[in-house]
Amino acid sequence: MNSVLPSEAPTASLAAQPAATPSFRPLYQQIRDLILRSLQQGEWKPAEVIPSEMELAARFGVSQGTVRKAIDELAAGHLLVRRQGRGTFVATHAEQQVQYRFLRLMPDVDQADAEQPAQREIVECKRARATADVARALALKTGESIIQARRVLSFGGIPTIVEDLWLPGEPFRGLTAHRLSAYPGSLYAFFESEFGVRMVRADEKIRAVLPDVQQAALLQIPVSTPLLSVERIAFTYGNRPMELRKGLYRTDSRHYHNRLS
Template sequence: MATTAPSLADSEPPLLPGSPTDSGTPAFSPLYQQIKGLILRSLQEGEWKPGEVIPSEFDLAARFRVSQGTVRKAVDELASENLLVRRQGRGTFVATHAEQHVQYRFLRLQPDKGTTDAEGPAQRDIVECRRARASAEIARALALRTGDTVLQARRVLSFSGVPTICEDLWLPGGPFKGLTAERLAEYHGPMYALFEAEFGVRMVRADEKIRAVLPDASQAALLGVTKATPLLSVERIAYTYNDVPMELRRGLYRTDTHHYRNQLN
């Protein structure tokens, strides 16, 4: 695809659109950060789709009229953020949730014995999926207006036949028009891979809040536990490029045979 790109000069880094502050004072950023922003914009606009190779560092340097070292630093940072994937001898690709090694990136629940891979994929039961009006709380989390259309779904994930996770999720109605309970049930890959493949929405990061809670009657029934069973509540807001919120998810996790595992750097 032929694209006319902004021209940048190594000697005098210009500002990206939107970088001046409200007071009109320029907010300068390192040149590689500006290149990173331009690459992110191309990703957001769908110039390069998940799983596709992006232009080489040489081509990007020519496109933006900067040095290859500047491009390399921008690409390195995007790779460290799991937005791009370098493959030796093949190039740099847009990361995708369809890849095996990232399928469990947002699922931190691990079996007490063995690994998630050894346990096999979760069995998924879609309890409901419907259109609804966003409450003030849901609208605030998804940067919508109260009353805007959202897609609300509930599902249960089981491992080795044991119901382990009960999830409620809300998605903005516009980007996910056409998503149904039937489509969620028949898709056998990761849900985020479905979102990027069929709706062009790629989740790139998430914020989570974790606490211990007791289930209500319906949640206890779905998970096969009593209302007195302590569960781990994980509330997540997932974002696409440029920190646009695209999903609110609230999950209740059984931890009698599993634990929540995170790696801190």
């Protein structure tokens, strides 16, 4: 990427915008977007170090402080990770603190197993055609090829979560139940390492529901057991939706925990 901003001032194209539709943005946000574009284009892979602030400042023709502020925003969004004395790295779902950012079901009493990996059982993984609802969520056309999967997550041998997943077919070509079962890490680390798809943010909807007969059987509970339903759309770079996930959570011994700041 050869994009260069010649000075600490709005570019000519920005300055030329009509007054009725102002589009000026602080320069550090422009630099943030240029760095984000490089991430999106794969210039720096997950877990790789990016150029230093000084190198990026020279590349974009701005001050080191402007670059630092841009990187601060990307680090706050978990896209980059600063490591003291080592540099700034592209965040990866293979890292422990990132793996569990989207899984917030915590034990009520003993916190020792709060970040222990769940035992996973892949119930099914198949190719299908997107229904209207799935297509809408994944920005596809109705009938387009998708991957549909169901899995059960257990903690301490107790089935706790049943999840249904829908993924666009093309980016996840070759995904099978065997590959899902064989990968030892988190699902998002699997998507990242095997398919080059990195989830960078997610939107969730939460409500209380009752399971259907099949869901209750998978969780080994009566159909009258209230469950927490978590519906998530996960996005990769460029706000592109890459996963629709609907999970049913048992909360008889665990709770859904989120820290706001």
